[in-house]
Amino acid sequence: MQKVRYFDECKWQDAGDGFLFQFIDGGGETLAEISLVDFDAKLWKFEVLLPEKFQVDGRNPTGNILSSAAAKRVVETILLNTIVLRS
Numbered sequence: 001m002q003k004v005r006y007f008d009e010c011k012w013q014d015a016g017d018g019f020l021f022q023f024i025d026g027g028g029e030t031l032a033e034i035s036l037v038d039f040d041a042k043l044w045k046f047e048v049l050l051p052e053k054f055q056v057d058g059r060n061p062t063g064n065i066l067s068s069a070a071a072k073r074v075v076e077t078i079l080l081n082t083i084v085l086r087s
Contacts (some may be wrong), residue, residue: 003027003087004085005025005026005083005085006084006086007076007079007084007086007087008087009025009026010023010024010025010079010084011024012072013032015017016055018036020033020034020035020036021033021034021037021072021074023034023075023076024079030049031046031048031063031079032046032047032078032079033073034047034065034071034072034075041066043064043065043066044065044066044067044068044071045062045063046064046071047081048062048075048077050078050082054083073082
């Protein structure tokens, strides 16, 4: 059984000097990551780490976005529509 995660118990954590951020739940489990993949273009890659039943063809949602703030919003939207609840 999947444990319940609430959005207000999750947070973004800088895991790489401003170039890698992890979205973690209250227990410290990483739910998603965003990382800077092209410094010149300021291109950020995101990956949401979902259970298999929410994956498409066995793959986690990933993508590239032009800002870290936008990548965080996309990640949070995906999580809120899958495994994270608003309290």
